[in-house]
Amino acid sequence: MKLKRAWKGIAAALGVGMLVSAMGACGAGGADGSKTTLTFLSWNNEQVMRPYIDQFEQQNPGIKVDFSYSPPTPEYIQTLQTRLVGNQAPDVFIITSENKADLIKNGYVRDLTNEPFMRNISQANKDFVSHEGKVYGMSVSSWASGIVYNKDLLAKAGAKEVPETWDGFLQLCKKLKAAGVTPFLETIADGPSRIPDAFMGSQFDRDKVDVTSLIDRRPQKPGSDQREAAAAWMKLYDQGLVTRDTVGISGDDMKTQFINGQVAMICTGPWDLPSIGQSGLKYGMAPMPLMEKGMVNYAQGSPSPAYAIYSHLKGDKLKAARRFLTFMDSHWALQRSADNGDAITVQGFKAKVKPEYEKVYRANVQPGHYFLLMNFYAKPDVLTTVRQSETQQLVQGSINLDQWAKAIDDKMASVK
Numbered sequence: 001m002k003l004k005r006a007w008k009g010i011a012a013a014l015g016v017g018m019l020v021s022a023m024g025a026c027g028a029g030g031a032d033g034s035k036t037t038l039t040f041l042s043w044n045n046e047q048v049m050r051p052y053i054d055q056f057e058q059q060n061p062g063i064k065v066d067f068s069y070s071p072p073t074p075e076y077i078q079t080l081q082t083r084l085v086g087n088q089a090p091d092v093f094i095i096t097s098e099n100k101a102d103l104i105k106n107g108y109v110r111d112l113t114n115e116p117f118m119r120n121i122s123q124a125n126k127d128f129v130s131h132e133g134k135v136y137g138m139s140v141s142s143w144a145s146g147i148v149y150n151k152d153l154l155a156k157a158g159a160k161e162v163p164e165t166w167d168g169f170l171q172l173c174k175k176l177k178a179a180g181v182t183p184f185l186e187t188i189a190d191g192p193s194r195i196p197d198a199f200m201g202s203q204f205d206r207d208k209v210d211v212t213s214l215i216d217r218r219p220q221k222p223g224s225d226q227r228e229a230a231a232a233w234m235k236l237y238d239q240g241l242v243t244r245d246t247v248g249i250s251g252d253d254m255k256t257q258f259i260n261g262q263v264a265m266i267c268t269g270p271w272d273l274p275s276i277g278q279s280g281l282k283y284g285m286a287p288m289p290l291m292e293k294g295m296v297n298y299a300q301g302s303p304s305p306a307y308a309i310y311s312h313l314k315g316d317k318l319k320a321a322r323r324f325l326t327f328m329d330s331h332w333a334l335q336r337s338a339d340n341g342d343a344i345t346v347q348g349f350k351a352k353v354k355p356e357y358e359k360v361y362r363a364n365v366q367p368g369h370y371f372l373l374m375n376f377y378a379k380p381d382v383l384t385t386v387r388q389s390e391t392q393q394l395v396q397g398s399i400n401l402d403q404w405a406k407a408i409d410d411k412m413a414s415v416k
Contacts (some may be wrong), residue, residue: 029260038320041080041090043072043305051336054326063320072305073098073357084098089310091321096305097375100129101215103308109136110309120347124368129304130212137306138325140334141342143365144301145194145269147289148356151282153181153264162265162286164297166199166232169289173241184236185263187254188246191384192391194300195268199229199291201298201371215375222377222387223246223408228332230282231401232291234394237292242298247392269301270343270357277356285356287363301370304342386411 042049046069053065068090070079073331077099083089084106095103103109112118113135118126121138129137147162147169154160157175173183186193204211214225236242251268258266259279267288274281288299307328309321327333334349343365344351353361364370373387386408394404 002169006194007232015126034224034368035062036316036320037064037066038092038317038324039066039068039090040324041068041070041083041093042074043070043094045069045071047339048340052263052328052333053159055336056324059327060320060323062193063323065324067297089312090315091310091312092309092324093310093318094305095129097128097302097372097380100131100136102379104131104136107311110311112136112138112309112325115322115325117322120329120349122303122345122347122368124370125303125306125345127212127368129306129308132217137308138329139303139306140329140344140346141299141304141337142345142365142368143269143271143304143343144299144370145198145267145288146299146364147265147286148258148268148272148276148359149265149284149286150258150261150263151284153261156181157264161284162289164290165293166235166289166291170235170239170241172341173236173265174239177241182263184242184265184267185249185254185257186242186246186267187249187251188392188395189248189253190251192387193233195233195288196226197300197371197373198288198298199232200226200373201300201369202295203229204299204371205296205369211371211376215378219409219413220378220383221409222373222383222412223390226373227401227405229291230290230394230404234401237395244395244397246393270341270354270360273354273356277354282357283356285360287360297369299360299364299370301364302372302375303345377412379412383412384410 046067049067053067057063057065070076073096076094080093080099081092089108095109104278104403111134118135118138122138125139125142126135128134128139149162151160153176156179157172159172159175163169163172174388176183186195237244254266255268255272255275257263259276259281261281287297290297307325309318309325313321329346331349334344334346338344338351343353343361345365345368374384377383390399390404390407393399396399399407
């Protein structure tokens with residue numbers, strides 16, 4: 001499976017760093033001393049991006065960044081599409097799950113495969129925005145989910161931590177339930193469970209599937225592909241270990257119940273750790289349990305959105321765009337992103353994360369052992385919607401697994 005991190009040595013990282021210094025010294029203005037204007041459309045607002053832009057312009061006095069913002073995700077994608085078809089394309093912009101297929105198919109994004117600033121980018125981050133062996137964006141950070149647990153409640157079942165395997169996890173849930181503790185809670189109101197995606201990553205790794213090829217398969221069969229993983233996950237409900245009311249429980253509701261000590265374990269990502277920590281609760285975070293012993297551990301997770309360069313740039317504009325992406329891969333920019341809470345995955349950069357997140361970071365984020373279904377199939381917006389509705393019916397017991405998989409596959413087959 002191609003979701004492996006590309007460790008290519010400190011020399012590559014140092015080489016990029018030297019390139020940054022050289023570029024910062026020489027600037028990128030025109031021959032007559034005028035400045036080159038680089039247009040940049042971001043879905044991070046100006047408050048977030050202004051420090052990066054100011055630092056970049058300071059290092060590159062011959063370049064002026066013309067910044068614009070559109071909030072994620074549908075509004076951003078529509079704004080970008082309008083500018084692209086209206087011949088007002090930004091020089092640098094964001095490429096991600098929902099728009100990468102269209103951007104690549106229509107030739108809007110430049111092939112970055114052999115650019116110097118890509119040398120130290122994690123292979124998992126490259127795979128995220130790859131097609132037919134070419135990479136079309138630069139992603140520098142990632143996230144992965146895991147099992148967050150209440151240490152005091154686990155102790156009531158004689159456990160100190162979350163078991164490594166799914167069978168062990170189910171046994172722990174049974175022990176907690178016997179001790180009068182609600183074992184586990186997840187949200188199906190906000191989206192499908194995170195657990196099947198984690199299992200699917202391990203499954204594809206076992207079967208040596210090239211995930212970057214999934215988007216080209218016809219017909220698209222994400223339901224059938226995930227049936228094995230979904231069957232393992234559904235044991236939670238089939239064995240009565242989790243309430244089927246999860247279809248109406250939001251992520252905030254889930255977190256609140258956990259903080260209030262009403263449930264022993266939840267499945268979430270690093271974004272919830274600050275508020276859980278502020279509550280004073282004694283908690284830990286463990287990697288997702290393995291679907292089967294002997295598999296490689298995967299989490300549900302994803303690279304961050306990537307920076308892309310408009311394919312028709314040339315001359316000083318192209319030089320400026322290359323310098324901007326080189327800067328966003330520099331130690332200064334990576335450290336700024338890390339300080340903002342991003343888990344950096346760039347080779348040669350030493351990231352510091354919350355102590356509770358350390359195990360997940362080392363097991364999943366650093367090696368690129370994470371998977372998000374919508375990242376690798378065509379029409380991710382359609383897939384997200386149909387999977388959400390069918391999963392709610394599956395949890396409620398109104399359809400079975402075969403019906404669930406068929407409904408998803410049929411919907412994907414009907415979309416042109």
